[in-house]
Amino acid sequence: xxxxxxxxxxxxxxxxxxxxxxxxxxxxxxxxxxxxxxxxxxxxxxxxxxxxxxxxxxxxxxxxxxxxxxxxxxxxxxxxxxxxxxxxxxxxxxxxxxxxxxxxxxxxxxxxxxxxxxxxxxxxxxxxxxxxxxxxxxxxxxxxxxxxxxxxxxxxxxxxxxxxxxxxxxxxxxxxxxxxxxxxxxxxxxxxxxxxxxxxxxxxxxxxxxxxxxxxxxxxxxxxxxxxxxxxxxxxxxxxxxxxxxxxxxxxxxxxxxxxxxxxxxxxxxxxxxxxxxxxxxxxxxxxxxxxxxxxxxxxxxxxxxxxxxxxxxxxxxxxxxxxxxxxxxxxxxxxxxxxxxxxxxxxxxxxxxxxxxxxxxxxxxxxxxxxxxxxxxxxxxxxxxxxxxxxxxxxxxxxxxxxxxxxxxxxxxxxxxxxxxxxxxxxxxxxxxxxxxxxxxxxxxxxxxxxxxxxxxxxxxxxxxxxxxxxxxxxxxxxxxxxxxxxxxxxxxxxxxxxx
Amino acid sequence: xxxxxxxxxxxxxxxxxxxxxxxxxxxxxxxxxxxxxxxxxxxxxxxxxxxxxxxxxxxxxxxxxxxxxxxxxxxxxxxxxxxxxxxxxxxxxxxxxxxxxxxxxxxxxxxxxxxxxxxxxxxxxxxxxxxxxxxxxxxxxxxxxxxxxxxxxxxxxxxxxxxxxxxxxxxxxxxxxxxxxxxxxxxxxxxxxxxxxxxxxxxxxxxxxxxxxxxxxxxxxxxxxxxxxxxxxxxxxxxxxxxxxxxxxxxxxxxxxxxxxxxxxxxxxxxxxxxxxxxxxxxxxxxxxxxxxxxxxxxxxxxxx
Numbered sequence: 088x089x090x091x092x093x094x095x096x097x098x099x100x101x102x103x104x105x106x107x108x109x110x111x112x113x114x115x116x117x118x119x120x121x122x123x124x125x126x127x128x129x130x131x132x133x134x135x136x137x138x139x140x141x142x143x144x145x146x147x148x149x150x151x152x153x154x155x156x157x158x159x160x161x162x163x164x165x166x167x168x169x170x171x172x173x174x175x176x177x178x179x180x181x182x183x184x185x186x187x188x189x190x191x192x193x194x195x196x197x198x199x200x201x202x203x204x205x206x207x208x209x210x211x212x213x214x215x216x217x218x219x220x221x222x223x224x225x226x227x228x229x230x231x232x233x234x235x236x237x238x239x240x241x242x243x244x245x246x247x248x249x250x251x252x253x254x255x256x257x258x259x260x261x262x263x264x265x266x267x268x269x270x271x272x273x274x275x276x277x278x279x280x281x282x283x284x285x286x287x288x289x290x291x292x293x294x295x296x297x298x299x300x301x302x303x304x305x306x307x308x309x310x311x312x313x314x315x316x317x318x319x320x321x322x323x324x325x326x327x328x329x330x331x332x333x334x335x336x337x338x339x340x341x342x343x344x345x346x347x348x349x350x351x352x353x354x355x356x357x358x359x360x361x362x363x364x365x366x367x368x369x370x371x372x373x374x375x376x377x378x379x380x381x382x383x384x385x386x387x388x389x390x391x392x393x394x395x396x397x398x399x400x401x402x403x404x405x406x407x408x409x410x411x412x413x414x415x416x417x418x419x420x421x422x423x424x425x426x427x428x429x430x431x432x433x434x435x436x437x438x439x440x441x442x443x444x445x446x447x448x449x450x451x452x453x454x455x456x457x458x459x460x461x462x463x464x465x466x467x468x469x470x471x472x473x474x475x476x477x478x479x480x481x482x483x484x485x486x487x488x489x490x491x492x493x494x495x496x497x498x499x500x501x502x503x504x505x506x507x508x509x510x511x512x513x514x515x516x517x518x519x520x521x522x523x524x525x526x527x528x529x530x531x532x533x534x535x536x537x538x539x540x541x542x543x544x545x546x547x548x549x550x551x552x553x554x555x556x557x558x559x560x561x562x563x564x565x566x567x568x569x570x571x572x573x574x575x576x577x578x579x580x581x582x583x584x585x586x587x588x
Numbered sequence: 589x590x591x592x593x594x595x596x597x598x599x600x601x602x603x604x605x606x607x608x609x610x611x612x613x614x615x616x617x618x619x620x621x622x623x624x625x626x627x628x629x630x631x632x633x634x635x636x637x638x639x640x641x642x643x644x645x646x647x648x649x650x651x652x653x654x655x656x657x658x659x660x661x662x663x664x665x666x667x668x669x670x671x672x673x674x675x676x677x678x679x680x681x682x683x684x685x686x687x688x689x690x691x692x693x694x695x696x697x698x699x700x701x702x703x704x705x706x707x708x709x710x711x712x713x714x715x716x717x718x719x720x721x722x723x724x725x726x727x728x729x730x731x732x733x734x735x736x737x738x739x740x741x742x743x744x745x746x747x748x749x750x751x752x753x754x755x756x757x758x759x760x761x762x763x764x765x766x767x768x769x770x771x772x773x774x775x776x777x778x779x780x781x782x783x784x785x786x787x788x789x790x791x792x793x794x795x796x797x798x799x800x801x802x803x804x805x806x807x808x809x810x811x812x813x814x815x816x817x818x819x820x821x822x823x824x825x826x827x828x829x830x831x832x833x834x835x836x837x838x839x840x841x842x843x844x845x846x847x848x849x850x851x852x853x854x855x856x857x858x859x860x861x862x863x864x865x866x867x868x869x870x871x872x873x874x875x876x877x878x879x880x881x882x883x884x885x886x887x888x889x890x891x892x893x
Contacts, residue, residue: 346784352617
């Protein structure tokens with residue numbers, strides 16, 4: 088790792104300062120970092136003056152960045168470390184750079200690459216192939232295949248799941264997404280500055296604040312904008328409210344998935360109450376339009392503070408009671424325990440993030456490791472149960488809800504007030520690079536911006552936590568009953584559109 | 589005349605009672621729940637619709653709902669609801685009836701397989717497996733009842749010379765039978781904790797997934813069949829539970845349906861306070877009542893005087 092550059096979260100770096108290594112050194116450096124327990128934050132290709140280049144941001148307890156000129160085909164890093172597997176597939180799909188020796192090299196989202204090179208997967212993109220893609224198949228007389236999606240019952244997003252089963256037992260699950268690919272990254276590179284936050288907030292509808300915050304911080308860093316303490320408090324509270332609302336909704340959904348109705352009804356209502364708190368804070372139940380580069384659009388006055396405090400005092404005991412109802416009933420814990428286990432070893436190999444990772448015993452929490460906004464001065468959370476099963480994932484969420492409530496309560500006691508927000512002309516620094524990382528409710532959200540010599544955006548890279556965690560869902564189903572899939576799926580609750588971009 | 593009236597009343601009330609379960613579950617969740625007449629509205633809606641058939645299905649697919657509904661109706665024709673003599677009855681009718689019910693299930697399974705959907709095949713496999721296990725209990729109960737009454741007919745079980753009643757000589761064994769039959773009822777009618785009738789997750793369903801492709805009147809017939817079946821089982825249980833045999837037919841009927849409603853309420857309660865079991869736990873759960881019944885049968889042998 089000695090040849091990679093050590094950087095800070097949200098630090099503006101001159102692109103010239105990023106070590107530009109020969110590919111072989113670059114590869115060896117990344118693998119060494121991965122072998123030392125490092126994880127991939129960003130690993131992507133971009134084009135600069137007609138030349139394809141690679142750039143990687145790795146994290147151990149620090150952040151490192153490095154880059155290289157990309158050969159048209161290169162020796163796959165996945166062949167030696169699984170941590171790169173999705174990233175290499177994405178690089179192949181987006182820029183037509185082939186990773187030789189990748190064990191499972193296929194498209195991620197099914198779209199033609201933007202560099203005009205020959206497609207590395209030999210796909211004909213004129214054909215619509217929902218569900219009819221090449222997939223891993225197990226052969227044998229008793230093996231049968233179950234195909235689910237991309238159109239599902241209920242109101243979930245499109246995704247295709249292919250199970251290889253023997254009776255009720257699942258050997259292998261392969262997940263194919265991309266049905267919601269909108270070209271977010273390309274769009275962000277082309278729209279006027281004032282539209283950018285609106286797009287960022289819609290990358291994944293349930294992580295509005297998470298993605299919005301990442302973008303705002305990245306732009307602030309590149310444009311040299313300062314954010315006052317009051318605005319930081321509002322942003323932190325907004326992110327935590329988003330976390331609580333989503334966790335509560337999912338705990339309810341988990342209980343209805345095991346046919347335990349009452350908590351679902353209670354949590355359904357309580358989730359709405361937390362969304363209403365977001366509205367008090369920022370004027371929108373889902374956090375839209377609150378976070379903007381340079382500050383926040385809504386000021387939190389004493390009246391709002393009091394409303395939040397009162398409502399939290401009222402809701403917290405209710406949340407505790409309903410969680411107790413779920414976790415104290417033996418039939419529910421009987422279903423949650425030992426279902427959908429991802430071992431700590433596997434979790435590390437594929438780089439699980441967020442609560443899914445913490446439920447497997449990986450400590451990583453971006454709020455602690457790379458604190459932004461107010462997180463530097465706030466206490467960290469710790470989790471009691473980390474067995475990697477559905478029960479652990481559910482318990483981690485319950486603990487996080489309580490932790491987030493404590494954070495909000497302590498932030499509400501701070502005196503700083505946010506200054507009113509006035510939109511201003513934003514000029515990004517030229518030839519610069521920034522990576523921003525935040526702990527969204529689902530896990531590590533990261534945006535990365537590279538600018539060209541005029542200060543325009545050369546490459547905008549978005550990574551939702553789902554990009555890591557979908558593989559975790561596939562692994563949790565190994566040797567599990569197929570009827571437990573919905574439960575495992577809900578315990579991860581990953582984003583389709585956040586992955587598809 | 590009484591018999592036919594009793595039968596017609598049962599058919600009319602069968603859709604009402606499941607709404608009681610929904611009400612109870614809604615109450616546990618702090619909700620209002622659908623109106624009690626919801627199922628009549630649903631029926632009216634479904635019968636007005638047309639059915640959609642996949643081009644990959646054959647006549648077997650269309651037969652499933654009809655046979656399923658007809659066999660459930662047969663059960664009510666032969667069962668002495670509220671102690672009123674059934675419309676039909678002959679010696680040995682119980683054997684035929686339970687196999688008729690098996691026939692109904694056989695056609696439902698065939699119809700599910702006919703769609704060639706991987707989900708429905710999976711549901712069909714589960715249904716076939718679990719109901720085979722439940723059958724052991726049912727026939728265990730019949731063996732026991734044969735030993736108690738010397739007959740194999742519903743009418744003779746409950747209205748014959750030695751009617752089975754909880755207040756009778758064998759009341760203690762009947763408690764075991766009641767528990768066993770309750771579990772069988774939950775199994776055969778796809779209730780929690782074996783199946784979840786309200787879920788939308790195809791991969792976890794047992795019964796519901798088999799009827800995903802049915803629509804309109806076909807779906808209505810399937811629903812009706814399910815309600816008749818549930819009424820039959822809870823009627824069966826109510827006959828065992830109901831301690832009074834009043835002379836007044838009306839009062840007796842009232843009491844009987846009160847007990848039936850109570851059973852529906854307990855189903856709703858069970859569904860509100862337990863989660864469903866993991867699929868691999870279900871066989872153990874279904875085999876438990878067989879052991880209870882087997883034990884009760886051993887007791888009747890009076891091996892120890």
